[in-house]
Amino acid sequence: MPILMNFRQKSKFMPFNVLDFFSGCGGLSYGLERAGFNIVAGIDDNLPALNTFKHNHRKSIPIKLDLGKAGALDTIRERIGENTKIDLIVGGPPCQGFSLTGPRNLDDKRNSLYMSMLEAVKIFKPRAFLLENVKGMKTLYKGQVLEEIKEKFQAEGYLVDASLLDAANFGVPQHRHRLFIMGVKSKTKHFKWWPDQTHGDENWVTCGDAISDLPSLKNSIGSEESKYEHETKTEYQKKMRNDSNVLYNHLGTRHKQFVIDVINQVPEGGNWKNLPPGVGESRKFNEAWTRYHRNYPSRTIDTGHRNHFHYKWNRVPTIRENARLQSFPDTFEFLGTKTQQNKQVGNAVPPLLAKAIGEKLMEYFVGDKPMNEVLKQIYIESNKNMDNPRLSEAIGTMLEQQTEIRAELKKRIKTPGAVAIGIFASLAGTAIEAIVPGASVLQGFSQTLRG
Numbered sequence: 001m002p003i004l005m006n007f008r009q010k011s012k013f014m015p016f017n018v019l020d021f022f023s024g025c026g027g028l029s030y031g032l033e034r035a036g037f038n039i040v041a042g043i044d045d046n047l048p049a050l051n052t053f054k055h056n057h058r059k060s061i062p063i064k065l066d067l068g069k070a071g072a073l074d075t076i077r078e079r080i081g082e083n084t085k086i087d088l089i090v091g092g093p094p095c096q097g098f099s100l101t102g103p104r105n106l107d108d109k110r111n112s113l114y115m116s117m118l119e120a121v122k123i124f125k126p127r128a129f130l131l132e133n134v135k136g137m138k139t140l141y142k143g144q145v146l147e148e149i150k151e152k153f154q155a156e157g158y159l160v161d162a163s164l165l166d167a168a169n170f171g172v173p174q175h176r177h178r179l180f181i182m183g184v185k186s187k188t189k190h191f192k193w194w195p196d197q198t199h200g201d202e203n204w205v206t207c208g209d210a211i212s213d214l215p216s217l218k219n220s221i222g223s224e225e226s227k228y229e230h231e232t233k234t235e236y237q238k239k240m241r242n243d244s245n246v247l248y249n250h251l252g253t254r255h256k257q258f259v260i261d262v263i264n265q266v267p268e269g270g271n272w273k274n275l276p277p278g279v280g281e282s283r284k285f286n287e288a289w290t291r292y293h294r295n296y297p298s299r300t301i302d303t304g305h306r307n308h309f310h311y312k313w314n315r316v317p318t319i320r321e322n323a324r325l326q327s328f329p330d331t332f333e334f335l336g337t338k339t340q341q342n343k344q345v346g347n348a349v350p351p352l353l354a355k356a357i358g359e360k361l362m363e364y365f366v367g368d369k370p371m372n373e374v375l376k377q378i379y380i381e382s383n384k385n386m387d388n389p390r391l392s393e394a395i396g397t398m399l400e401q402q403t404e405i406r407a408e409l410k411k412r413i414k415t416p417g418a419v420a421i422g423i424f425a426s427l428a429g430t431a432i433e434a435i436v437p438g439a440s441v442l443q444g445f446s447q448t449l450r451g
């Protein structure tokens, strides 16, 4: 990440600046950062969540603020600096007001917290915004709430679209349906609102794929900082481990023996209904008591985490296991008490989903930028491959040299235009392939441009 930002600055690429409203611990921010955005600040009124945000977004400003209070936007302006330009405003206003489980009251103050984002959009005039909420918001009051939100943003000059996305369709080992509302100032020709689904029945990332390498905690409860005991077994685990040497937040729960005995009787993929008659009846079971299945994505991770059990072990999942099911890498450490951590994990937008949406938004931003096709593609591809520092570095070096290469091409070829771009693209692809064997990210578009 620093390398990529570094080369952007060196090569005169201005970062695209984001304000994250109701940022929580920063799941949305983390994914957008991976898509190449610069998170200027995260704003939330919950200190433990902001502490986690700060810990994992060292370059961003954590702002503790009640966004429902007058003057909140002035404080933000002051904290980020008068002259900081904001390109994108994102946020997940609290969902209880809209939620199917919470009180559905149009006058609920929380229902109108999104208004702080509308006010922010009026003041900062970003080129785009993104709002996230529970799926219940789509149909709430027969769709009136959604329509009202769309109209209010349209009145500010944005084209607005909404889509219900399931995180599992984007490689997250969890079915989590969330409504996203996106607004852009004007659509560029090739801009598609939403990312294409990459996963389905054939290739879900499953619970087993996600957490089978983590210590069982069968003989010990573990600790906030521990060690890995096994090698990774899947590509997903490798990606999530992110070269971490320390295993954070993998701390088990001490269940009473009778709870263990009851959990033991819930079959893999089953729930409380599978318990034999008489078992646990006096315990007022929550209907949601469910055991994950190793061969399927998990159910939606909530903020309590006491309703779901590990697919194999007779206990509730640890914070780290749920963080993995939410697609947080192991390097993302959660701070606060266990209850606070549970809340942060369960509230978050899965970073992988946020990244997929962010990449679409990045296409919109780059599409608007006055730069040639090759640079656009390099920019987009480099965002997709941010986790590969060697590739980022290679692209960086290449971008630094691009002025020289183009000057040279101009001298040699009298008609720079398409031919020059084609040759440059070809050089770019070959150079990167040579530096990072197998990284053929630029081959496709260089072919296209050559052809």
Ligand SMILES: C[S@@+](CC[C@H](N)C(=O)[O-])C[C@H]1O[C@@H](n2cnc3c(N)ncnc32)[C@H](O)[C@@H]1O
Pocket: 022, 023, 024, 025, 026, 027, 028, 029, 043, 044, 045, 046, 049, 065, 066, 067, 068, 091, 092, 093, 094, 095, 113, 344, 347, 348, 349, 350
């Ligand atoms: C659904 S969570 C957002 C999760 C976040 N987008 C993520 O990806 O991690 C909503 C957040 O809104 C915060 N919040 C609730 N009411 C607020 C208020 N009045 N002012 C500021 N933040 C508030 C909560 O503390 C919570 O962290």
